[in-house]
Amino acid sequence: MISLASVLILTILILYLSYVFTKSLGKGIGLRRGGTGMQMLDRLPLGQDKAVAVVRLGSHYYLIGIASSQITLLAEVAEEDINLETVGASLPEGGEGYPDFKKLLKKYTDRHRKDE
Incomplete structure (x- = not known):
């Protein structure tokens, strides 16, 4: 016992x-x-181990593709395409707050299709 x-x-x-x-x-x-110079603003999952994300690096914004084995730069996003008023004066940490992600993704995928 x-x-x-x-x-x-x-x-x-x-x-x-x-x-x-x-x-x-x-x-x-x-x-x-958390880093001071780099920040993930939003992430959209596309499938298992696949996603697209918008990342801020300093004053530049990038649309990147994320897969289980690699990360690919899809496009550089102009600051004018990002509505900073709805995001707030200081961009949030942790990925919240990018309201027009679907519109932005559609714009850049349409532009990429026209280039081909």
Whole structure:
């Protein structure tokens, strides 16, 4: 009976310490994740392991394609195409707030089809 109780207490202790450790580790990773010069504004999933995203690098904006094995630059987006008033004076961290992503994607895919 004593050995069963000690195993139960040890198991609960291990689970609690694992929880505390992963929670503190996650906070540290989140703080180091954000950069000052580069930011993902929006991401649109297209399928399993495939997506398109708008990224800000300094004062330039890029439309990129993301696959499981590579990242491809699709187009450079003009700042005029981005409605900064709805996004806010300072662009949000974490990817929220790019309202006209579908229109922008359609514009650049149509332009690419005309070039071919």
